[in-house]
Amino acid sequence: MYALKWKEKICATCPSADCLLKCQYMSFAGHDEAHGEMMKVIRGEDSRVLHECATCYACEEYCKRGNHPFYLISERREEKGLFTAPRPITNQWINMTQMQGKCMAGAVKDKALSCCFIPDLGILGQGEIFKDVAPAAVFGAEYMCPAVHTHFARMSVIKERLPKVIENFVKLGAKEVICLHDECYGTFTAIADAYGIDVPFKPVYYMDFLLSRMKEMKDRITPLGIKVAYQRPCSNRLIPDKYPLVREILDLIGVEIPDRVYQGENCLCCGEILRSVSGYKLADDVQERNLNDMVASGASYCVFNCPACQSSLSEKVAKKGLKPVHIIDLCKMAIGEKEREVK
Amino acid sequence: MRDILKALVEIVGERGVSNTPEELWFYSRDPGVLTPHLPDYVVAPRTTEEVQKIVLLANREKIPVVPMGNGMSLTGLVIPLKGGIVLDMKRMNKILEVNAMARYAVVEGGTSQGVLKAYLQEHHPQLRHSIPDAPPTTTIAANAALHGQGRLTQQYGFNSEMVTGLEVVLPTGEICLIGSPSLGPYWFSRGPTMPDLSALFLGWLGTTGIITKIGMRLYPNKKIRDVELFVTDRVDLIPHILYKLTHLEILEDVNVWFQPKPLVFKGNYHITLYFTGDTEEEITFKRRMIWDTLQEYMDSKDGGFMSVQYMKDMLMEMPQRGIADFADVPKGGGFEYSGPITIIEHFPQYAAKVVELAAKYDVLYASSARLISGGHCMMFSISFAFNRNDPAMMTRVKHALDEATAFALEMGGIPWKPNFMEQKMTMEKMDPNALKLLQMIKKNLDPQGIMNPGNWEVNP
Numbered sequence: 001m002y003a004l005k006w007k008e009k010i011c012a013t014c015p016s017a018d019c020l021l022k023c024q025y026m027s028f029a030g031h032d033e034a035h036g037e038m039m040k041v042i043r044g045e046d047s048r049v050l051h052e053c054a055t056c057y058a059c060e061e062y063c064k065r066g067n068h069p070f071y072l073i074s075e076r077r078e079e080k081g082l083f084t085a086p087r088p089i090t091n092q093w094i095n096m097t098q099m100q101g102k103c104m105a106g107a108v109k110d111k112a113l114s115c116c117f118i119p120d121l122g123i124l125g126q127g128e129i130f131k132d133v134a135p136a137a138v139f140g141a142e143y144m145c146p147a148v149h150t151h152f153a154r155m156s157v158i159k160e161r162l163p164k165v166i167e168n169f170v171k172l173g174a175k176e177v178i179c180l181h182d183e184c185y186g187t188f189t190a191i192a193d194a195y196g197i198d199v200p201f202k203p204v205y206y207m208d209f210l211l212s213r214m215k216e217m218k219d220r221i222t223p224l225g226i227k228v229a230y231q232r233p234c235s236n237r238l239i240p241d242k243y244p245l246v247r248e249i250l251d252l253i254g255v256e257i258p259d260r261v262y263q264g265e266n267c268l269c270c271g272e273i274l275r276s277v278s279g280y281k282l283a284d285d286v287q288e289r290n291l292n293d294m295v296a297s298g299a300s301y302c303v304f305n306c307p308a309c310q311s312s313l314s315e316k317v318a319k320k321g322l323k324p325v326h327i328i329d330l331c332k333m334a335i336g337e338k339e340r341e342v343k
Numbered sequence: 344m345r346d347i348l349k350a351l352v353e354i355v356g357e358r359g360v361s362n363t364p365e366e367l368w369f370y371s372r373d374p375g376v377l378t379p380h381l382p383d384y385v386v387a388p389r390t391t392e393e394v395q396k397i398v399l400l401a402n403r404e405k406i407p408v409v410p411m412g413n414g415m416s417l418t419g420l421v422i423p424l425k426g427g428i429v430l431d432m433k434r435m436n437k438i439l440e441v442n443a444m445a446r447y448a449v450v451e452g453g454t455s456q457g458v459l460k461a462y463l464q465e466h467h468p469q470l471r472h473s474i475p476d477a478p479p480t481t482t483i484a485a486n487a488a489l490h491g492q493g494r495l496t497q498q499y500g501f502n503s504e505m506v507t508g509l510e511v512v513l514p515t516g517e518i519c520l521i522g523s524p525s526l527g528p529y530w531f532s533r534g535p536t537m538p539d540l541s542a543l544f545l546g547w548l549g550t551t552g553i554i555t556k557i558g559m560r561l562y563p564n565k566k567i568r569d570v571e572l573f574v575t576d577r578v579d580l581i582p583h584i585l586y587k588l589t590h591l592e593i594l595e596d597v598n599v600w601f602q603p604k605p606l607v608f609k610g611n612y613h614i615t616l617y618f619t620g621d622t623e624e625e626i627t628f629k630r631r632m633i634w635d636t637l638q639e640y641m642d643s644k645d646g647g648f649m650s651v652q653y654m655k656d657m658l659m660e661m662p663q664r665g666i667a668d669f670a671d672v673p674k675g676g677g678f679e680y681s682g683p684i685t686i687i688e689h690f691p692q693y694a695a696k697v698v699e700l701a702a703k704y705d706v707l708y709a710s711s712a713r714l715i716s717g718g719h720c721m722m723f724s725i726s727f728a729f730n731r732n733d734p735a736m737m738t739r740v741k742h743a744l745d746e747a748t749a750f751a752l753e754m755g756g757i758p759w760k761p762n763f764m765e766q767k768m769t770m771e772k773m774d775p776n777a778l779k780l781l782q783m784i785k786k787n788l789d790p791q792g793i794m795n796p797g798n799w800e801v802n803p
């Protein structure tokens with residue numbers, strides 16, 4: 001079984017304890033308290049962090065010293081038999097993402113286009129932008145990154161399933177896997193690396209692909225001239241170096257992202273997992289603050305990166321007068337492939 | 344025989360009668376597992392007077408009459424066990440009156456749920472009736488005749504409790520008005536404050552007369568409907584959870600269901616909670632009350648709310664078509680269910696029985712319970728899917744359902760829409776004097792024994 005590569009000494013001497021001090025769901029009196037709690041987690045002692053962490057993934061980004069505080073918290077929770085979300089919800093996720101041989105794989109040569117286990121991605125990954133790779137689309141539990149189980153503190157599921165997923169891509173002969181879901185790219189890069197799991201193909205982040213395709217199609221772009229708010233997904237915290245791509249893509253298609261409070265490191269979760277883990281009070285509060293902030297920024301669209309965020313927030317942003325749209329659809333709008341008023 | 348056919352043609356016209364083999368074949372069966380039996384004639388009347396003439400003819404000739412709506416009760420209730428006439432009521436499908444202020448509708452005895460739903464949506468969008476999850480072609484009178492349940496049963500009781508008056512053709516041919524319409528033009532009360540004669544026709548499965556008109560209560564149709572889905576893996580908690588939920592007095596409908604496939608449902612019990620409101624505030628308020636009342640189960644990690652987003656359209660449908668999808672799992676598109684009415688406390692025992700029976704008879708199960716009248720009882724459906732092309736599997740399903748009924752009776756439950764064998768089992772268990780009373784009523788109403796014979800008979 002794979003084990004988390006954890007550098008204890010780095011934490012012991014950490015001057016910031018940013019992982020917990022910056023946490024938006026727990027507060028600490030200062031460095032000493034936050035650091036002390038993290039050290040308890042490291043030593044395998046009980047800590048309030050194990051009971052209060054809302055599983056937003058953000059400390060993976062806050063820690064700038066190369067450790068993986070959130071994976072460790074999840075490991076410790078599982079070791080102690082703790083559940084983040086209710087047991088039936090946790091098991092439901094484990095059951096429904098089981099490999100059952102019901103996957104679909106297109107004509108993969110060197111490249112595969114990963115749609116994870118999210119049907120919406122199959123639709124997004126079509127059209128002019130993806131014309132060369134769409135025939136190589138793959139979908140199903142066999143190709144799904146198991147990162148979602150971190151939310152439920154079931155790292156054992158990840159350690160058991162991820163090597164199988166990787167093997168399934170290898171069997172297809174894929175040398176490059178374009179990941180349409182942040183979580184997949186984050187898993188093949190950040191999580192695999194943290195656990196020493198070998199990934200014998202090159203994971204490609206779809207926003208890198210999107211940016212280069214849009215540059216190739218520059219002549220066809222009509223600047224959209226709109227203001228948007230961006231809903232950053234939790235899994236983007238696993239790959240923070242990729243965050244600037246959003247702005248680059250939006251610049252290219254003439255879309256402005258006005259500054260707002262809950263963006264960048266300070267962004268807020270879509271709320272759906274919070275609803276399972278902590279109940280509606282926290283989820284409603286987070287969604288309300290986030291959406292009001294979007295409105296206050298003057299945005300007329302809410303741009304999504306993750307279909308799960310889009311599904312949980314679309315109706316709510318629409319009620320606030322914003323149009324929900326995936327960033328891929330926004331690019332399709334810019335090249336005239338899609339109507340403007342997407343649902 | 345020729346004379347009877349001729350007489351029937353005289354009553355309803357040529358297009359309203361048939362004794363051709365194809366048609367008789369079709370009317371000899373229902374979609375369940377019971378053995379078909381051929382009728383001699385199929386007759387489709389258009390008016391109460393035609394129904395009356397047919398019944399008088401049947402009395403004279405001593406031939407059975409089996410009233411039929413859409414034949415979807417699945418338990419062979421419209422299979423003409425002793426031949427005779429199947430009386431297809433579907434041409435009597437007019438909406439006669441909607442009294443919006445008194446919130447009732449009067450419809451003919453073959454009017455379908457779908458027709459009333461569409462009519463109300465168009466003409467009275469502020470009103471609704473209690474729609475069962477049966478196909479929209481099923482009929483309102485039949486549903487009341489078998490004590491059906493619908494979307495509003497959790498709040499207001501069995502659909503048969505919503506009846507506000509009847510017009511019935513008695514087995515001896517008299518046309519009889521029941522309730523307030525027997526005294527005047529208004530259909531607001533089935534009986535009270537007089538003796539409630541409607542009980543002579545509800546639950547009798549067409550053995551005491553033919554309903555030609557029926558008044559049904561209508562209820563406010565709020566502008567917004569919403570749904571939450573609570574899951575737990577502890578069956579022992581279900582009765583307590585339901586008790587807490589019904590205490591809120593805010594839920595439109597509550598269904599508890601479990602099934603082993605697809606895997607997303609494995610190992611959990613699901614409670615679908617419907618609620619309505621006229622404003623977003625009302626919806627949010629009710630949602631919060633639901634969440635708050637179940638918070639203790641979330642804290643103990645024993646239960647939680649699952650995201651309904653991807654199933655929402657399916658859950659919100661009325662009727663909910665997804666229920667029948669289960670029939671396609673083993674190929675061959677068949678399913679039948681036994682749906683005893685029982686107390687909520689017994690949910691865990693019934694749940695265990697379903698799983699036990701499915702394993703014993705090697706069949707695929709699904710189960711869904713619907714709360715009735717704020718939790719006084721529930722309909723617990725024990726459903727098994729089968730391949731229509733596999734007689735051995737159909738026999739296994741039949742045995743499993745018989746055993747389910749025996750279990751329900753042992754547990755003090757009441758079989759719902761029982762087939763003729765289950766009726767017999769029920770009568771055998773019944774208090775002997777209650778049985779005597781039942782037989783006495785039936786004998787008096789139907790001295791020739793022509794109405795849906797084989798049903799509610801000790802020796803079918």
Ligand SMILES: Cc1cc2nc3c(=O)[nH]c(=O)nc-3n(C[C@H](O)[C@H](O)[C@H](O)COP(=O)(O)OP(=O)(O)OC[C@H]3O[C@@H](n4cnc5c(N)ncnc54)[C@H](O)[C@@H]3O)c2cc1C
Pocket residue numbers: 409410411412413414415416417420421432452453474475476477478480481482483484485486488489490491492493547548549550552553554555666667795
């Ligand atoms: C997928 C599915 C879902 C279902 N869900 C529900 C549900 O949620 N709630 C529910 O209650 N049921 C449900 N049912 C069962 C059943 O379909 C309904 O109860 C339905 O209302 C039966 O109507 P019908 O017209 O098909 O009745 P039929 O089967 O035609 O008749 C039922 C009984 O009523 C008698 N009858 C018919 N018309 C008259 C009349 N005019 N006068 C006197 N007696 C008459 C018949 O002789 C028979 O005994 C479901 C069935 C299916 C297949």
Ligand code: SF4
Pocket residue numbers: 010011012014015016017018019020035038062063064065066067068069
């Ligand atoms: S996880 Fe990172 S930020 Fe937190 S204490 Fe360790 S080194 Fe510091």
Ligand code: SF4
Pocket residue numbers: 019020022023024025026049052053054055056057058059060070073
């Ligand atoms: S995952 Fe989020 S909630 Fe949990 S400790 Fe890290 S930052 Fe805080």
